[in-house]
Amino acid sequence: MSSEKLFSVFKEKAGVMSAQVHRVGTWAQAGDLIADQVKELKAQRVHLFSTPQLEKTNCRATLAKTGVTISDKLDRHELDITDVGITYVPYAVAETGSIFHPETDPLGRAVTMLSPTHIAVVPFNKILPTVADALETVVKDFGAVPGYMSFISGPSRTADIERVLTIGVHGPSKLIVILVDEGV
Amino acid sequence: MSNEQHNQDFKASIQKALNDQVMRGALSRFADAYPTARKNAYEGVDIEALRSEIACAKGKNGENLDQLIQLFTENATKRGAKVYFAKTAEDANRYIANLAIEKKVKKIVKSKSMASEEIHLNDHLKKAGLIVNETDLGEWIIQLAGQKPSHMVMPAIHLSKEQVAGYFSKELKSDIPPDIPLMVQKARVELRTKFLEADMGISGANFAVAETGTIATVTNEGNARLTTTLPRVHVALVGIEKVINDFKEAANIIKALPKSATGQLITSYVTMVTGVTPTEVDGQVQDKELHIVLMDNGRSDMLKDPKFKQAWQCIRCASCLNVCPAYQMVGGHVYGHIYAGGIGAILTFFFNDPTDAEKPQNLCLGCGRCTEVCPGKIPIPDLILEMRRRMAQKKGIGLIPKAIFDLVANRKLMHSLLRVASIGQFPLTGGKPFIRHLPFFFSELTKERSLPAVAPKPFRDIAKEREKKNTGKKKRVNFYAGCLIDFVYPHIGTAVYDVLEHAGCEVYFPWEQACCGAPAKYMGDTDSQTRLAKQNVAAMEEGNPDYIVSACPTCTVAMMEDVVEVLKEDPAWHERAKKVAAKVRDFSALAEELGVKAPGKKKSLKGKFTYHDSCHYRRHLHLSDVPRKLLTEVAGMELVEMKDSDQCCGMAGSYLVKFPEISAPILQKKLDNIAATGSELVCVDCPGCVMQIAGGLDKRHSSVKIRHTAEILAEALRKG
Ligand code: SF4
Ligand code: SF4
Numbered sequence: 001m002s003s004e005k006l007f008s009v010f011k012e013k014a015g016v017m018s019a020q021v022h023r024v025g026t027w028a029q030a031g032d033l034i035a036d037q038v039k040e041l042k043a044q045r046v047h048l049f050s051t052p053q054l055e056k057t058n059c060r061a062t063l064a065k066t067g068v069t070i071s072d073k074l075d076r077h078e079l080d081i082t083d084v085g086i087t088y089v090p091y092a093v094a095e096t097g098s099i100f101h102p103e104t105d106p107l108g109r110a111v112t113m114l115s116p117t118h119i120a121v122v123p124f125n126k127i128l129p130t131v132a133d134a135l136e137t138v139v140k141d142f143g144a145v146p147g148y149m150s151f152i153s154g155p156s157r158t159a160d161i162e163r164v165l166t167i168g169v170h171g172p173s174k175l176i177v178i179l180v181d182e183g184v
Numbered sequence: 185m186s187n188e189q190h191n192q193d194f195k196a197s198i199q200k201a202l203n204d205q206v207m208r209g210a211l212s213r214f215a216d217a218y219p220t221a222r223k224n225a226y227e228g229v230d231i232e233a234l235r236s237e238i239a240c241a242k243g244k245n246g247e248n249l250d251q252l253i254q255l256f257t258e259n260a261t262k263r264g265a266k267v268y269f270a271k272t273a274e275d276a277n278r279y280i281a282n283l284a285i286e287k288k289v290k291k292i293v294k295s296k297s298m299a300s301e302e303i304h305l306n307d308h309l310k311k312a313g314l315i316v317n318e319t320d321l322g323e324w325i326i327q328l329a330g331q332k333p334s335h336m337v338m339p340a341i342h343l344s345k346e347q348v349a350g351y352f353s354k355e356l357k358s359d360i361p362p363d364i365p366l367m368v369q370k371a372r373v374e375l376r377t378k379f380l381e382a383d384m385g386i387s388g389a390n391f392a393v394a395e396t397g398t399i400a401t402v403t404n405e406g407n408a409r410l411t412t413t414l415p416r417v418h419v420a421l422v423g424i425e426k427v428i429n430d431f432k433e434a435a436n437i438i439k440a441l442p443k444s445a446t447g448q449l450i451t452s453y454v455t456m457v458t459g460v461t462p463t464e465v466d467g468q469v470q471d472k473e474l475h476i477v478l479m480d481n482g483r484s485d486m487l488k489d490p491k492f493k494q495a496w497q498c499i500r501c502a503s504c505l506n507v508c509p510a511y512q513m514v515g516g517h518v519y520g521h522i523y524a525g526g527i528g529a530i531l532t533f534f535f536n537d538p539t540d541a542e543k544p545q546n547l548c549l550g551c552g553r554c555t556e557v558c559p560g561k562i563p564i565p566d567l568i569l570e571m572r573r574r575m576a577q578k579k580g581i582g583l584i585p586k587a588i589f590d591l592v593a594n595r596k597l598m599h600s601l602l603r604v605a606s607i608g609q610f611p612l613t614g615g616k617p618f619i620r621h622l623p624f625f626f627s628e629l630t631k632e633r634s635l636p637a638v639a640p641k642p643f644r645d646i647a648k649e650r651e652k653k654n655t656g657k658k659k660r661v662n663f664y665a666g667c668l669i670d671f672v673y674p675h676i677g678t679a680v681y682d683v684l685e686h687a688g689c690e691v692y693f694p695w696e697q698a699c700c701g702a703p704a705k706y707m708g709d710t711d712s713q714t715r716l717a718k719q720n721v722a723a724m725e726e727g728n729p730d731y732i733v734s735a736c737p738t739c740t741v742a743m744m745e746d747v748v749e750v751l752k753e754d755p756a757w758h759e760r761a762k763k764v765a766a767k768v769r770d771f772s773a774l775a776e777e778l779g780v781k782a783p784g785k786k787k788s789l790k791g792k793f794t795y796h797d798s799c800h801y802r803r804h805l806h807l808s809d810v811p812r813k814l815l816t817e818v819a820g821m822e823l824v825e826m827k828d829s830d831q832c833c834g835m836a837g838s839y840l841v842k843f844p845e846i847s848a849p850i851l852q853k854k855l856d857n858i859a860a861t862g863s864e865l866v867c868v869d870c871p872g873c874v875m876q877i878a879g880g881l882d883k884r885h886s887s888v889k890i891r892h893t894a895e896i897l898a899e900a901l902r903k904g
Binding site: 013016017022073074075077080096097098104105106107109110114130131132134135136140145147148149150151152153154155156157158159160161162163164166168169170171172 | 185210213214263319320321322323338339340343344345348364365367368369371372375376379380396398400404405406407409410412413414431432434435438439446449450451452453454455456457458459460461463464466467469
């Protein structure tokens with residue numbers, strides 16, 4: 001499948017799972033978009049889990065301009081009170097509209113779990129066709145099975161009361177995926 | 185508890201469930217939405233290929249269980265996990281409670297795990313002085329309510345938002361309104377604290393991968409991720425049937441499970457944990473402990489059983505419950521232990537206590553709807569029958585059924601009795617074709633439905649008259665009538681003769697034929713079944729026919745499959761049975777094979793009609809398309825499909841005698857779906873369904889007519 005085709009399937013399926021999908025050309029544009037989204041959300045406090053790829057977006061600087069607080073402490077209690085968690089996620093899966101997050105660092109994981117909004121920056125050329133492909137690729141890329149891996153598809157949801165779909169029960173109520181064309 | 189007491193309790197629990205409007209509303213809303221959701225979720229997926237792959241892989245996993253467990257243990261251990269093999273529920277409970285004490289754990293959070301419900305883990309932990317909180321919203325509600333889950337995937341589906349608000353208000357000591365988003369937020373806040381403070385997280389697993397030592401959870405809420413990330417000790421309680429080979433099999437389960445469970449493309453989270461990962465406690469990153477408890481608790485007994493090993497193929501998606509007509513009526517609480525539905529009765533039989541499965545297994549109508557959707561391709565109704573057979577062997581089937589089977593096996597006595605009944609009933613029916621009020625113990629049966637009267641002249645007498653014309657020169661067909669056509673609906677038999685004679689056959693009625701044995705089979709009475717099989721095989725050999733035809737799918741299946749199966753221990757009889765079985769056709773299949781085309785004159789027939797798929801007809805004989813084709817070929821007949829045409833009408837052999845209270849609402853649903861098509865005619869291929877549906881229509885004073893396909897064809901041929 002061509003990467004454009006993969007993108008269109010991903011976008012459609014991610015939409016079915018109620019994730020927001022954006023596509024930008026460069027890492028710098030991703031940084032700007034993060035700042036815009038944070039502003040729009042009227043967030044007060046954000047957290048980024050630092051990785052070299054995420055720093056390439058320069059979002060620390062763009063976020064600083066918005067006046068939002070970027071917490072420097074990273075622990076579970078701090079994460080519990082932030083409004084937005086921002087991470088780099090290395091893969092996406094077209095078939096299910098998921099992002100695929102292998103992450104052993106507990107805080108790298110908690111950033112995706114505890115805040116009401118999760119913004120994920122994902123390289124465009126890492127949209128893989130299927131879940132099976134993702135599992136195969138990750139083992140190849142990492143040389144071993146990562147200790148903790150998650151397929152994340154849309155927000156946290158429940159239908160446990162009267163089958164009424166309700167968003168944001170334990171995890172984020174919003175998942176924003178930003179795909180970046182520029183290579184890693 | 186005495187058996188009688190047991191019975192009464194069971195009946196009372198069914199009555200309670202049937203009266204629970206909240207639960208029935210929720211279950212029926214979900215059941216209505218599910219088929220479309222499932223279909224959409226599977227769009228673009230070759231679902232049959234996927235089911236075959238899963239069933240086959242899980243089957244193999246069962247065969248290689250010991251190696252798989254060893255491989256899993258090695259790989260998980262290599263990655264720092266401690267793997268404990270728990271033979272019994274007590275072993276698992278003890279290990280986890282001791283571990284908690286040893287690790288100075290005070291507070292525990294749990295994500296959803298049916299295995300932990302199965303062994304009452306929470307009670308054990310509480311007894312050990314630990315504070316345990318369920319964190320899956322549904323499970324937490326159930327915990328607050330002090331109840332049991334009523335569905336494997338949706339544990340609190342039986343509760344209303346008002347009831348939930350009541351439990352929340354009590355727990356949170358404030359007045360919580362029945363506003364769902366607000367209650368979900370309250371739960372988030374309340375449970376978040378518990379996550380942050382817990383020392384131990386207990387999860388289940390949807391599968392465990394041997395090649396990598398990975399355990400995985402498939403969830404929507406995100407509580408399993410928090411449970412497996414935040415606390416310093418993680419315990420995963422995993423039934424050994426969850427161990428699979430590799431990531432390829434894992435990908436298939438991830439593909440099927442959410443789609444089958446709730447009709448979702450995928451769940452919000454699929455989380456895979458391989459070995460020990462670090463956690464953060466008080467700002468310090470440290471390695472956490474991972475304990476994987478592999479639990480047997482009756483599972484390997486199930487696997488060793490030559491029949492029940494098929495249940496190993498279950499991935500616990502609960503789609504069998506989602507389509508089950510009986511479950512839809514009564515919900516999960518009447519199934520005894522933890523696991524509900526047909527598969528639940530089977531699991532309970534092995535994991536818990538056979539006596540707990542004894543009553544609930546009776547709830548199965550044998551309709552086979554579950555098997556059609558099951559990703560593990562498990563023949564649930566066949567396994568239920570096997571269970572029933574074993575129970576009957578052990579305990580006997582009871583005196584009254586025994587006497588009845590002795591009676592139906594005694595052809596002469598049965599026939600003369602029925603003749604007496606046909607005369608004796610006239611005062612009751614007042615000359616009408618239905619018995620409206622039965623003065624004796626069957627009274628509950630007639631509440632929703634009129635019972636048919638016994639025909640004044642059985643079909644066997646009519647057949648003898650017609651056979652006088654036979655020349656012995658044409659194709660010979662032996663007609664197997666079955667009890668209903670013989671004694672209640674002889675006109676269906678006449679129609680069958682009309683159509684087949686028109687197609688160039690001569691039809692005979694072998695006089696020695698007896699009951700097909702299905703009622704005995706459904707009660708687990710193999711002796712009576714075997715006796716009847718021999719009698720019928722011998723009868724049907726008469727005149728060495730070209731075909732043997734039946735117009736009752738239950739009888740067709742009995743003559744085509746059951747006689748062969750039940751006589752397989754006896755080589756001579758087995759051969760005879762196989763020869764007979766090979767000639768057996770259901771009426772519509774033979775009509776098609778013989779190229780019957782009933783033209784009918786334009787407008788001579790009814791116009792709009794709808795079609796009801798009888799269970800055996802569709803799922804054993806796979807004939808749904810044939811009658812639709814034959815009927816729509818008749819000029820003027822226009823098919824309007826009803827909703828859930830393949831849903832059981834509630835007749836199901838002796839079901840309406842055993843559970844009239846469940847059979848009745850199932851019938852009402854069928855009648856509503858028929859009415860909604862606006863057609864004045866409903867066609868079927870099963871006299872049992874004719875009896876059930878005609879009775880319901882009559883009780884409603886409906887003008888809708890019900891006809892067997894043979895009757896329509898015969899009429900069209902007459903008019904054409
Ligand atoms: S029996 Fe089949 S349909 Fe039912 S839970 Fe198991 S896998 Fe799913
Ligand atoms: S055969 Fe029918 S009644 Fe029995 S468990 Fe399956 S769906 Fe339910």
